[in-house]
Amino acid sequence: MVGEILKIENLSKSFGKKAILKSISLNVEEGEILGVIGASGSGKTTLLKTIIGFHKPESGDVKFRHFGLLDEGKKVRRDPFVSVYDESSFAKNMFGFASQTPSFYDNLQVRENMLYFGALYGLGQKELETNINILLTLMDLKKAESSLAGKLSGGMQRRLDIACAMIHDPAILFLDEPTSDLDPALRNHIWSLVRKINKRGTTIILASHHLAEVEAFCSRIAIIKEGQLVDVDTPSRLKAKYADSQEIEIQSYPGHYHNILDALRKKCKDVTAMKISSSGLIVTSRNTKNVLHEILHIMEKLDEELIDINVAKPGLDDLFLKITQVHERSEHATPHHQVHPNHPIHHRG
Ligand SMILES: Nc1ncnc2c1ncn2[C@@H]1O[C@H](COP(=O)(O)OP(=O)(O)OP(=O)(O)O)[C@@H](O)[C@H]1O
Numbered sequence: 001m002v003g004e005i006l007k008i009e010n011l012s013k014s015f016g017k018k019a020i021l022k023s024i025s026l027n028v029e030e031g032e033i034l035g036v037i038g039a040s041g042s043g044k045t046t047l048l049k050t051i052i053g054f055h056k057p058e059s060g061d062v063k064f065r066h067f068g069l070l071d072e073g074k075k076v077r078r079d080p081f082v083s084v085y086d087e088s089s090f091a092k093n094m095f096g097f098a099s100q101t102p103s104f105y106d107n108l109q110v111r112e113n114m115l116y117f118g119a120l121y122g123l124g125q126k127e128l129e130t131n132i133n134i135l136l137t138l139m140d141l142k143k144a145e146s147s148l149a150g151k152l153s154g155g156m157q158r159r160l161d162i163a164c165a166m167i168h169d170p171a172i173l174f175l176d177e178p179t180s181d182l183d184p185a186l187r188n189h190i191w192s193l194v195r196k197i198n199k200r201g202t203t204i205i206l207a208s209h210h211l212a213e214v215e216a217f218c219s220r221i222a223i224i225k226e227g228q229l230v231d232v233d234t235p236s237r238l239k240a241k242y243a244d245s246q247e248i249e250i251q252s253y254p255g256h257y258h259n260i261l262d263a264l265r266k267k268c269k270d271v272t273a274m275k276i277s278s279s280g281l282i283v284t285s286r287n288t289k290n291v292l293h294e295i296l297h298i299m300e301k302l303d304e305e306l307i308d309i310n311v312a313k314p315g316l317d318d319l320f321l322k323i324t325q326v327h328e329r330s331e332h333a334t335p336h337h338q339v340h341p342n343h344p345i346h347h348r349g
């Protein structure tokens, strides 16, 4: 990491009387891929659009490192960070934004669209040609450069949209739900392109619903819920912080799972959650060893023959639910019911 490129400070944004972003503070490192994860309506798009200066916040600020651009005009400043809202034309050149809905024109060809977006950024002819050729290759669109954008497949359209957002070679690229409505193979293609773009040196901030889909390549993940930042950390640290329980899956014969659960409920205090699934019994606990011992003991007494047993960490999408649940409970908890972030509250099914 080379240092911070963006500082988001106590950002609050409302639409009418409705508070959408609630005092969000977050720094972005140069060269990272930051995932912004939250449920639909949690404020991801609003956050991204407020960071780039499209929406003006009621309070708070977003500052970017200006790489000496401002110094060229002899406006030498000591603080290398300047406000997006004060320096909007510099910010415009720093940021690229691929929105949730396509921005390109259906009736223009791929190359024509790129020319159009390049003109919006005031790029000179030579620079524009160079950037277009680089992007056509990078985004696997070379063969389609003369095709009408409206006639492209869904995956190609998504790639064109990202290419248009990158036409001016921005330092920070924002991708709002870059894989929504794409099938798994096309999603993977987009993600591998995101990695490629990042390897070329572009910092990436992306919004997504799915923690599990983005955790493999995000350097950090910011989780937002109802406009508040719940947590921001590396995927592995988030997992270590919240996923301290394990799931024990058991299949047995004759499979009278209700009897096992009843006995376990009476005997064992270490169980966080339990349910019967189509394939057997799932018990969640932070003390796997003890619970396993109890289950096997109960099964022996009930004449249940063990067929299969598996111990696993909860999936990441479950983890996301858990993180936001923990947050919700700690927010609304009375002093008698304070929930520590490490307290397991994993209720499913
Ligand atoms: N321009 C606007 N005017 C009024 N309300 C808005 C506007 N944009 C967003 N909102 C409201 O702000 C809230 C957050 O919306 P936002 O689009 O930021 O959520 P999101 O997390 O991106 O959701 P999704 O995952 O569905 O894209 C929603 O209640 C939405 O209705």
Ligand SMILES: [Mg+2]
Pocket: 044, 045, 046, 100, 176, 207
């Ligand atoms: Mg959105």
